[in-house]
Amino acid sequence: MLITPAEYKDVLDTYFIVDCAIRDRNVFGFALDRVFTDEEVQEEERNNWDSSRRPKRLAVFYREDPEGDRLGAENLGNWGSLRLGAIAVPKSQFFLYEWHQHRVYVIGSGEDAFETPLSSRTNPNAPLHAGVDRIKTFNGKAFLCGGYRGFAERLGPDSYxxxxxxxxxxxLDDDESGHEGFDDFDLFAEDDIYAAGGKGDVWHFNGTAWRQIAFPFKGWLNTVCCGGDGMVYISGYEGVTFMGRGDEWRQIHHGGTHLSWRDMVWFEDRAWATSDNGLWTITNGVVEFQNHLLAPEISVCSGNLSVADGVMLMAGLGGACFRENGQWHSIFTAGQMGKLLLEK
Known part of the structure; x- marks a missing residue:
């Protein structure tokens, strides 16, 4: 493990990871939510408090710093659900979005700032119709998607x-509303973008116009990955998965994973997909479950994926790890850290 029990106790103990992002191969970010005790949950229920608005943190892991000094955190208060991304343009920073008040918080390179909330209710010039469901980085810039087929590119501070x-x-008509995207997207290029969500709602952008794709599945869709093999991978309910491009698609996985995949990325020579229940790969159209091939300190970290700068970061309820040059490296596991803290 690459952090100490003292760092874990100060930053991660009583919290769990809900999203992750890579600024560069040596700087990783983790969006954190508080773990409530049974007594705190009971108090929350008695007072009818919103369980999504528990205390939040942004933790940052600096891989090249000395042992014992690699982990820092920013307390965020009782914020709503978080989405985390990273940008390199105009400078290297984390880009954090909060659902309840549509806050945007940008931090890194010696600066931190709140930007104008991305709320169409209070800001008619907001770049999206609704909240942000996904943040991805391409050519150093952040791209965002959200409900009612919302999509935007961040050009700079408060500029989209x-x-x-x-x-x-x-x-949309009332009978269609809620069945449309976007829940996820990916890019081959800035003029070759696929976005999907809702019930089989898949679209393509060619740099000038968006076109709805004739997609063969009308169930709920969750993730999109534009592969280095030139194919697009789209997954939905319980992991059902299609690969294709344009209007030609074939089903390669019938699902049955209980939890739909939360993230799907391309790394090394294949697609990787994860949920809290595990990690899968897709190679030449073949979907394979990976947990039984992974060391326990790696498999327990499933949940969220992020790829940048030659590194794939995986983080979730059980901990965090990364893959680089074909090798896995454990940052921490909650179970091991809990045991070490009890022994002290």
Whole structure:
């Protein structure tokens, strides 16, 4: 493990990871939510408090710093659910979005700032119709997607290129609302983007216009990955998965994973997908469960994935690890840290 029990106790104990992002191969970020005790849950229920608004933190792991000094954190208060991304343009920073008040918090390179909330209710110029469901980085810039087929590119502080007017079909009829995307997206290039969500709602952007794709599955969709093999991978309910491009698709996995995949990325020579229940790979259209091939200190970290700068980061309820040059490295596991703290 790459952090000490003292660092774990100060930053991660009583918290769990809900999202992760890579600024560069040596700086990893973790969005954290508080673990409540049974007594705290009972108090929460008695007072009808919103369980999504427990205390939050942003933790940052600095891989090259000396042992015992690699982990820091920023307390965020009783914020809503978090989405975390990273940017390199105009400078290397983490980009954090909060659902309840649509806050945007940017931190890194010696600066931190709150930007204008991304709320269409209070800001008619907001770049999205609704909240942010996914943040991804391409060419150093952050791209965002959200409900009602929302998509935007962050150009700089408080500056976005919005695609609201480009994607057809909004506002939707009442019987369609809630069945549309976007829950995820990915890019081959800035003029070759796939976005999906809702019930089989898949679209493609060619740099000028968006076009709805004739997709063969009308169930709920969750993740999109544009592969280094030139194929697009789209997953949905319980891990059902399709691969294809344009209007040609074939099903390669029938699901049955109980939890739908939360993240799907391309790394090394394959697609990787994860949920809290495990890690899968897709190679040449073949989906394989990986947990039985992984060391316990790696498999317990499943939940969220992020790829950048030659590194794949995996983090979740059980801990965090990363893969580089074909090798896995454990940052920490909650179980091992808990045992070490009890022994002290």
């Amino acid at each position: 290129r919005s695609h609201k007017a480009l994607v057809e079909g909004y506002p």
